[in-house]
Amino acid sequence: MTELQQRILDAVDAGWDEQLAFTRDLIRYPSLRGQEHTAQEFVFKALRGRGYAMDRWAIDVDTIKDHPGFSPVAVPYDNAINVVGTHTPKQASGKSLILNGHIDVVPEGPHDMWSRNPFDPAVEGDWLYGRGGADMKAGIAANIFAVDALKRIGLQPAATLYQQSVTEEECTGNGALSALVRGYTADAAIIPEPEDDMLVRANCGVLWFAVEIKGRPVHVREAGTGSNAILSAWTVIEALRGVEAKWNAEKGMHPYFEDLDHPININIGKIAGGDWASSVPAWCRLDVRAAIYPGVEPKDAAAEIEQAIRRAAAGDPFLSNSPPDVIFNGFFAKGYVLEEGTEAEGMLSRAFEQAYEGERLKSFTTPGYLDGRVFVLYGECPCLVFGPRSENIHGFDERVSLESVRRVTKTIALFIADWCGTETI
Ligand code: ZN
Secondary structure, eight states, X not given: OOHHHHHHHHHHHHTHHHHHHHHHHHHHSOOBTTOOHHXXXXXXXXXXXXXXXXXXXXXXXXXXXXXXXXXXXXXXXXXXEEEEEEEOOSSOOSOOEEEEEEOOBOOOOOGGGSSSOTTSOEEETTEEESTTIIIIIHHHHHHHHHHHHHHHTTEEESSOEEEEEESOTTTTOHHHHHHHHTTOOOSOEEEOOOOTTOEEEEEOEEEEEEEEEEOBOOBGGGGGGXXXXXXXHHHHHHHHHXXXXXXXXXXXXXXXXXXXXXXXXXXXXXXXEOSOTTBOOSEEXXXXXXXXXXXXOHHHHHHHHHHHHHHHHHTSTTTTTSOOEEEEEEEEEOOEEOOTTOHHHHHHHHHXXXXXXXXXXXXXXXXXXXXXXXXXXISOOOEEEBOOOXXXXXXXXXXXXXXXXXXXHHHHHHXXXXXXXXXXX
16 A cells, blocks of 8 residues: 555545534435435535535436436426536546436335434444435545545545536436536546445346226225226236246346346335225226346337236226226336446455455446446446445435445545546645
8 A cells, every 4th residue: 555545544534523424414404306405505515615616407308308318207307406516637637537426315204113213314333324324425425525535635636526416316317317418427437325335237227117007986885897996906016027027037148137036126116096995996006116137128128018017908807998007207227237347447446455454346236226327328437336335225224334434435535546646736
């Protein structure tokens, strides 16, 4: 380890208390979908105060709707504010870098199933609790404080560096896409998602859709003459489980996925239906998330899903004449594979070994959506999705390991010094 590298590691430690306080502040903003703007205001001010040149905008669907990476959207984007801070060096001598994170968090569910208020962060031992702490406000803070560590020892990146805080990662991926379309590109990108101290080699694409099932409402005394939309939902669910089983059986054809137990999850995430206990329900709606392998086009997967539902409906006397509607209303995103052996990955591995005291960086396949696909598939930019150890993301008592966050921050700081180079402030 060089003297400079040791100074960078020490500088991350010196800023740690401030970093933890910043992360806790960020968790207090309940940046659920449609409510991201207050958290983004906080990030905007934090970056502006550090001297970044600032840009922020609400996602404009018209600018991205014809892009192949666009996902259809059913909600207004008035509060879907993206924030980017740009660092420009005195003299550029290194390679440019995007540090990206998403500010949106998923709904916290019933509070009485949490041990504490999900938006009032708490530290217990090595764990920081709170909705969105792991996924991924600790990562956004790590990005910011990695650059701060360099500044603390009188240095700054000797290349253009962008700090991005984007929206819509949990539902469409349109936030990261909007930043790309706005012109933000670089020689590499890092996204410190909660990946248990590992690098993502491959991930799934994701589709979101609703299935609207109709029924024939009658009084329950003549239920036999009606058609129960809630019971019909089971026909649709069975059809979707059939698609899931078929796609999982094909895993051997998809490199990086063949050893996973169950790479394709089709999740019935939400169900609603009916109006009255004594009426046969006239409607039922399912909200569903399906995964697809990298290389599979969302439109082909969508056609297969629609066909499976149509086939199942054909076997039912009522549904055959009133087939369910399938509405694609969110993620319509491909998966990606991070090419092995890039210069960026080599540098990240070396930085990791120093920050993790000799441990080797492992890579793995994760069957969930990541904004990394925007960079890799459409930005010609190797994207290193690597981040801290966590538990219960998207569940109750979400928590992130503080020691892991500290090491992730050190890894990013060392990577910046190597990839961008450094110059005196
Ligand atoms: Zn995330």
